Amino acid sequence: MLEDMVQVKLPVYFYNRNGVYYFSRAVPSDLRHRFNKPKIEMSLRTKSPVKAKKLATVLSDRLERYWDGIRMDDVWSKELGLVALKSPKQARDESPSLDDALRLYKDLKGDGKNKLFFESADRSLRYLKDCLDHDEVADLTASDASKFRDYLFERGLSSSSVKRIFSSVRAITNLAAREYGLAIGNVFGGTFIPDRTVAKRRLPIPVSDIDSIQAECLEIGDGPRLLIALISDTGMRLAEACGLALSDIRLDCEVPHIALREHPWRRLKTAKSERDVPLVGVSLEASKRLAKGNGMFAFPKYCSGEGCNSNSASAALNKWLRPRVPSGCVIHSFRHSFRDRLRAIECPSDIVDQLGGWSTDGVGHSYGQGYSLAIKSKWLTEMVKRGK
Known part of the structure; x- marks a missing residue:
């Protein structure tokens, strides 16, 4: 009797059109962003209302489970920090x-x-x-x-x-x-790149040309020329020299030297690049002139607290050097010449590596503190004498 009094109205997900029954159900509002249409409609291919009701109930139950699965996936994705990949069209x-x-x-x-x-x-x-x-x-x-x-x-x-x-x-x-959330894969990850191009070989600058360039640099005596002079007898990389602070130039010591350290405005190329470089010859004279400058930086034209513009220095110095050096030689060629000049006096290779900040092969070379400034200065002094 109570059942007759209380009538529960069940959802109806099918309708009749031209004698054939169709299933119809709206996509829940919280999931509509995941689908390309707001409603699902399909023919049940029956004219029987009883059969249509059974089919619609089964379809509706399957959709409910499917939608609950999507909701659960979204919850898990958020918990695990996953990002759902979009379809190619999306x-x-x-x-x-x-x-x-x-x-x-x-x-x-x-x-x-x-x-x-x-x-x-x-x-x-x-x-x-x-x-x-x-x-x-x-x-x-x-x-x-x-x-x-x-x-x-x-x-x-x-x-x-x-x-x-x-x-x-x-x-x-x-x-x-x-x-x-794009499913494009690692497009640039597996491309084969052959060793097709031979790296350009930097030529060293002849010692006779180095002597004349050094003399001219000291005669002109401006910042760019003092930069060349400093590099010429120290073997420093251009960026290393450009980024020097005046406090890196240590003249009031037993062995005058450059304390080459990394700075916020200029990083060093490798761990071995951090080193103490003795000052001799023209590089010592250039450092004495630079030390008289004001401010924080040795070469403020190319360096500031915001960064070190060694590319600009390279372009300007190479333009000035071009008529004074053989074809193929550039500012970096001083570094090649530096190594050759040390070879010419039979300087031990591990000392050469320490002077230029090059890596030395072999575990044994990492033991100890390396050569003293006095020993390194002795070899550089001999290098400068041999070139005169």
Whole structure:
């Protein structure tokens, strides 16, 4: 009797159209963003209301379980920090451009990085955009990577440069794919890059040319010329010298030297690059003149608290050097000459390595504290004498 009084109205998920029954159910509002339409409709292929009701009930029950599974997956994804990958169509619709990917990379990875980090990322993406005829991260394919490799070789870049650019592009696009949930894979990860281009060999500057250049540098005596003079008898890399603080020039000691250390505005190339370099000959005279300067930096034209612009110094100094050195010689050639000049006096190779900040093979060379400033100064003094 009570059952007759209380009537429970069950949901109805089917209807009749032209004598045939159809299933119809709206997608729950919390899941509509996961589907391409708001309602599910399909023919039940029956004219029997009893059979239609049974089929609709079964379909509705299956949908409920399916939707509950999606909800549970979303909960687990949030708990585990998972990112749901988008379908190829969704990826194309929501894909960031290459410029978007670059901005994202610099925003997320650029904190605390120096100017070189941003310049390298900008240059690598510019090469990629110039090469491809599309601008969407989701459209990148393995064939694009192969095309990009060939494009870089056609520009005359060496294998090491191509590998370095690929590494940068790979980091940028992979980060964008993860952040946007794109299922594009590691497009730039498996591309074969052959050792096709022979690295350019830097020629040393003849000692006779070094002597005349040193004399002219001291005669002119401005910052760029003193920079060349400093490098000429110390073997320092250009960036190392450009980034010197005046406090790095130690003249009031038994052995005058450069205390080459890493600074916030200028990093060093390797761990071995941090060293004490004795000052002799023209480099000592250049350091005495530099020490009389004001401010914080030895070469304020190329260095400030914001960074060290050794690229600008290289361009300017190479332009000045070009008519004074043989073809193929550049500012970095002083470093090659430095090693040859030490070989000429039969300086032990491990002392040469310590002077120039080169890595020395063998476990035994890492033992102890290395050679003293006095011993290193003795060899540099002999090198300068031999060249005169």
